[in-house]
Amino acid sequence: MPAKRASGLSHVEPGDEHRTMFMRDLVDGQLRTLDGKRIGRAADVEAEWGADGSLVLKRLVLGPEVHLGRISHRLVGPARRLLKGRFDHRIEIEEVEEIGPSVMLRRRASDYDVGNADQWIIDHIFRFIPGSGR
Amino acid sequence: MSAATSKSPDAPRTMLVAQTLIGVQVVAASGKKLGHVIDLELDPENGFRITAIELGRFGWLDRLHVLRPVAHGRSSSGPRVIPWSDVDRLAGRKLHLKTEAGGADT
Numbered sequence: 001m002p003a004k005r006a007s008g009l010s011h012v013e014p015g016d017e018h019r020t021m022f023m024r025d026l027v028d029g030q031l032r033t034l035d036g037k038r039i040g041r042a043a044d045v046e047a048e049w050g051a052d053g054s055l056v057l058k059r060l061v062l063g064p065e066v067h068l069g070r071i072s073h074r075l076v077g078p079a080r081r082l083l084k085g086r087f088d089h090r091i092e093i094e095e096v097e098e099i100g101p102s103v104m105l106r107r108r109a110s111d112y113d114v115g116n117a118d119q120w121i122i123d124h125i126f127r128f129i130p131g132s133g134r
Numbered sequence: 135m136s137a138a139t140s141k142s143p144d145a146p147r148t149m150l151v152a153q154t155l156i157g158v159q160v161v162a163a164s165g166k167k168l169g170h171v172i173d174l175e176l177d178p179e180n181g182f183r184i185t186a187i188e189l190g191r192f193g194w195l196d197r198l199h200v201l202r203p204v205a206h207g208r209s210s211s212g213p214r215v216i217p218w219s220d221v222d223r224l225a226g227r228k229l230h231l232k233t234e235a236g237g238a239d240t
Contacts, residue, residue, distance in 0.1 A: 023174040044150045057182035
């Protein structure tokens with residue numbers, strides 16, 4: 001899938017100018033930072049109604065609570081009561097640099113507050129697995 | 135997050151798009167059921183606005199493209215696309231259009 005820059009058509013590859021973007025290109029896409037680190041997948045996108053009736057995407061939302069809500073609306077309430085939004089994280093849509101096989105972000109991984117679930121698993125789970133190199 | 139919202143000024147201003155819009159039924163102005171939202175087109179060059187909705191007749195089967203191998207060669211029609219400007223309001227799990235057919239492309 002050809003990548004498309006979020007801003008600046010001058011960066012778009014020839015022949016890619018008219019490629020239509022879809023929600024499926026953003027949602028569940030792997031988020032990669034400027035330093036090449038994978039920091040999770042967007043579970044959903046928060047949008048705001050404009051005064052003119054437009055719907056504008058504002059923030060990528062990450063976290064298990066939102067994922068459960070997409071599986072079934074019946075899970076929204078229990079997930080909210082259980083998790084209380086503690087594991088949800090948001091990234092402003094302006095941070096999206098390029099949409100392709102991965103969703104590329106403008107800054108380094110340390111600049112985004114997306115929790116450290118992956119690092120926690122590496123530190124506490126993978127270290128017991130032989131050959132993990134830790 | 136309430137699933138019921140609309141374009142009216144007193145409606146909730148934010149929503150989770152995939153959770154709220156994907157899968158909802160699309161209803162024409164006359165009340166005719168047109169299908170379900172399987173995806174949304176967006177314009178990154180214009181502030182990430184939603185520009186159109188993509189309709190499928192079979193809900194999650196369309197979303198997962200399960201029917202694509204079956205439909206291939208038997209139907210020349212692609213997914214139907216309705217411009218976002220034709221959307222009137224979202225009430226519960228139904229997306230109401232201002233127009234009869236929403237100008238759907240086939």
